[in-house]
Amino acid sequence: MTSLPKQPTIRSIVLGIALLILAILAFVRIPDIVKYAGTALMYVPAKLGVIDMVMPKDVIALPIDKNPSSIMFSSPGKYALYTDNYNLLIIHDAVLGSKAEPWIKIQTEDVQVEMTMIERGLVWHDTPFARGRPIFTFTVNQPGTYEFIHPARPDNMYLVPDVTTGKEVFIGFVVFMEVVIVAGAVLYARRRKIATSRRKRKEVLEQNRERVEQTWSKIKNRQAKSEEKPSRWKKP
Secondary structure, eight states: OOOOOOOOOOHHHHHHHHHHHHHHHHHHHHHHHHHHHHHHHHHHHHHHTTSOOOOOGGGGEOOOOSSSEEEEEEEEEEEEEEEHHHHHHHHHHHHHHHHOOOOOOOOOOOOOEEEEEEEOOOTTTTTSSSSEEEEEEEESSEEEEEEEOOOSSSSEEEEOOOOTTTTTTHHHHHHHHHHHHHHHHHHHHHHHHHHHHHHHHHHHHHHHHHHHHHHHHHHHHHHHHHHSSSSOOOOO
């Protein structure tokens, strides 16, 4: 007679549901997970001054509920424009596919800023502090107020300093070397720990062996002495 399978406990059911929810959340938030993982890898090199990394204070939110919108740039430099708005991303991909002109314009009273459309998707070195992925890069030559002409949506886009364009290979190399160094250090520490453990175990075995030999030597000495000692009993 075959026995019936055990009934699942409440604890196992709750644990299974929790794991399922975590798996769904992880799948939905894969882009954010990828970006935060990249930021973690870039953090130490950025602190050492080897590479540049966007920080939360560098991110500028650009409301796009009205068209046009304007924003003040306090310093010149290269910038990237991020969005996670699905409709705008569809427009962006459609414009890229048709080889049309950029669908966003940035201008001042007398200057129109040249916009470069980004063709790639999200990658690990994109900043997680701006929602979505970069869709444009541009250069601001003069501080001042700039006007953005764009489709109006009840949402925000985000402006961040562009510190990665043209440096992707170097950033990848730096992070690769960081991983190699950390992995090597962990492996070295692990091997050293194993070697130390083996040495201590060997020392313990040697000490136990010496004790056994000393004990056996004492037993043999006692046996030898008992054999050498004359018997008190005489034959009748």
